[in-house]
Amino acid sequence: MGRRAETGSTVKVLFEPYGLRAYANPNETILDAAIRVGVGIRSECGGTQICGKCKVQVRDQRGLTPATLKECKLLNEKIQSSFRLACSARFLQDADPITVVIPSESVVRKRQFSEIVSERKIKLEPAASKVRVEVTQPSISDRRSDSERLLAGIKRIHGHTKIELDYNVIAGLPETLRQSEAVTSVLWDKERVISVEAGDTRATMYGLAIDVGTSRITCSLLNLTNGVRVADRSVENPQIAYGEDILTRVTYSQAGGDNGKQLQRTIIAGINDLTEKVCKEADVDPYNVYEAVIVGNTVMHHLTLGIDTKYLARSPFTPAIRESMSIRGAEIGLSINPNAIAHFLPIIDAFVGADAVGDILYSNLHRRGAPALLLDIGTNTEVILRDREGLTCCSCASGPAFEGVHIEHGMKAVEGALESVTIRRGGFKVGYRVLGVTKPVGLCGSAIIDVIAELFKEGLIDRFGKFNSEVETPRLKKINGVKKFIIVNAGESGTGRDITVSERDINEVMLAKAAIYTGCSTLMRRRGVARGELSRILIAGGFGKNLNRQNVRLIGLIPDVPSSKISFIGNAAHAGAEATLKSRKALHLADRIAREVEYIELAASKEFSGEFAAALMLPHKNLELFDTLKNYINK
Ligand code: FES
Structure with a gap:
């Protein structure tokens, strides 16, 4: 029997290499205890035992519950090394005091590129x-x-006569008007008075643009008097604890009485946490945030709204509503001005949401004269x-492979991730670039694409993604x-272990790329658009600008068009939310766009399975579709 810990029945824990001593509660997981005391451990699946990224080393495990079967499977041979x-x-x-060592590969690292793209010039006229x-x-x-005198004051200065007063405004009016020494600031949308404040507060007016992604939430705070972004942040979507993908979350929300509400509370808590952080960073009182524009896929949209x-x-597969919605943020628990309005952009269909509307708005895809494709690559790719x-x-x-999930050494594009890889001389020479000034610890999406393309170019893998048994190189080993x-030897890596790719890793990416390519080819076939007619392919999503234009075509992720026609536009969905926050015209345009987009259900298309199977080869079964890459392919 172990010695009782000093504080009640809690357990003393030492988190290394930080030397941080803390107490854990009995039955608490190591991850929960670490989060509680501010120690960052990677948890891409939110602690649902899917990603296997939260590995820690505990030499003396007598104070821990035994490893479960699922755990053993994910840990593989590492279970032998404690x-x-x-x-x-x-x-x-x-339990006796326990030392938990967090290896370098499990440390939470900073994102290495701005997830929010630069602001597009747009005339400032918020709703x-x-x-x-x-x-x-x-x-x-x-x-x-009081209301008659207020409306008379508005009419005297601004000439409007038909104005409604919100109930909340009337409730606070007697006190506000008597504090204001004649000058009052009125927040309105030309038809309704949303808020009335004592004194001249026109200089303080802020808004939030929020993109609720399946894996991540991004949030920016804009000064609505000049349109300048004053702070931005992002976090993992805390709903990940309830499932990695949207269907698992839908299943969870249906499994019990309060589950849907629980998911709503979780996402709202995540948004409020981000709001607090951006406001603190910009020294803004959340009370002065009067508007929020929220985008996200349809499931996130519904869950956020409850x-x-x-x-x-x-x-x-029908959504509850397609049109945009404007509600009081307080109704769903947003911690901003109690009268602030939250605008939810319209959705297109059950599987294409307001994030796609944001993409279109930001990229101006709807205004293009010549055919063009836009891909928003994520766990679900639109x-x-x-x-x-x-x-x-x-x-x-498409699944989360490009976010590093289900790839043994995969990781997000954070400090320590390999961002690009080159392989030369039949696999004898490997070059790479790392994000940040640190040793490499894993591969982010752009590097995984590079590795597969480079292995293919060098003849180390065949068109099915299998290692070529005739090629010999010291980097190809049985482990x-x-x-x-082996991309990075143990001696060079920040983890002290080889950074590798296996056929299983390659297969994960092949499935993802085949799903995305099939989406592109099905739409083009349906609309009679030939590859040569595409004037541009716009790639949005979390890749940043690190993707190699040739390699994305070489693995067959997108149709084969000249590199000059490929553009990376970052988190365009979020940028679309910012555009609508700044301009009420863009807000109205969003509804028009959503109504005009025709949705095609891929699974119901009779060509789908054939197209998908053909796209499972590198770059594709039909090489005629990749003629600009002939040289490499023939080699
Ligand atoms: S956080 Fe532990 S397996 Fe994903």
Whole structure:
């Protein structure tokens, strides 16, 4: 029996290499205890024992629950070296002090590129604005009601007569008007008064643009008096704890009475946490945030609004609403001005949401004269085709491989990730670039694409992604019976272990790229757009600008067009949210765009399985479709 810990029945823990001493509660996971005391451990799946990224080393495990079968499977051979999954191992009551070592590969690292793209010039005319109004005080000779005197003041200065007052405004009016010494600031949208404040507060007016992604939430704070972004932040979507992909979350939301509400509370807590951080960074009182524009895929949209998601996952897959919605943020628990309005951009269909509308708005895809494709690559990839008639879209289940999930040494584009890789001389020479000034610890999406393309170019893998048994290089080794290509030797890596790729890793990426390519080819076939007619392919999403234009074509992720026609536009969905925050015209345009886009259900298309199977080869079964890459392919 172990010695009782000093504080009640808590367990003393030493987190190394930080030398941080803390107490854990019995039955608490190592991950939860670490988060509570501010120690960052990677948890791409939110602690659901899917990603295997939260590995920690605990030499003496007598104070922990035994490893589960699932854990053993994810840890593989590492279980022999005292590794555990931090999200699975729990502290036992009355355990002796425990030392938990967080290896370099499991440390949470900073994102290395701005997830929010630069602001596009747009005329500043937000949906709501503040005006200065002079309101006379009541007297024996002027016994008009407070609302009558306010409306008269607005009419005197701004000429409007048909204006409604919100209930909340009327409730606070008596006190506000009597504090204001004649000058009052009125927040209105030209039809409704949203808020009334004592004194001249026109200089303080802020808004939030929020992109609720399946994996990540990004948030920026804009000064709505000049349109300048004053702070931005992003975090993992805390809903990941309930499932890695949207369908798992929909299933969870349907599994019990309060589950849907629980998911809503989780996402709102995440948004409020980000709001607090951006406001603190810019020294802004959240009370002065009067508007928020929120985009996200349809499931995130419904869950954030607390709308039942059941019918999104059941044929014929219908959303509760397609049009944009403007509600008081307080109704869903947003911690900003209690009268602030939250605008939810419209959605296109059950599987293509408001994030795609944001993409279109920001990229101006709807205005292009010549055919163009836009891909927003994520766990679910939206593909939108602009042809001469209009816009068509579909959704591809590409999975999280490009975020590093399900790839043994995969990781997000954070400090320590390999961002690009070159392989030469039949695999004898490997070059790479790392994000940040540090040793490499893993591969982010752009590097995984590079590795597969380079292995293919050098003849080290065949068109099915299998290692070529005729090629010999010291970098191709069997490790625990599995053939792996060593990109970074243990001596050079920040983890002290080889950074490798296996056929299993390659297969994960092949599935993802085939799903995305099939989305592109199906839309083009349906609309009769030939590859040569594409004037541009716009790639949005978390890749940053690190993607190699030739390699994305060489693995067959996108149609084969000249490199000059490929543009990377970053988190365009978020930029679209910012555009609508700045301009009420863009807000109205969003509804028009969403109505005009035609949605195509890929799974219902009869060509789908054939197209997908053909796209599972490198770059594709039909090499005629990749003629600009012939030289490499023939080699
Ligand atoms: S956080 Fe532990 S497996 Fe993903």
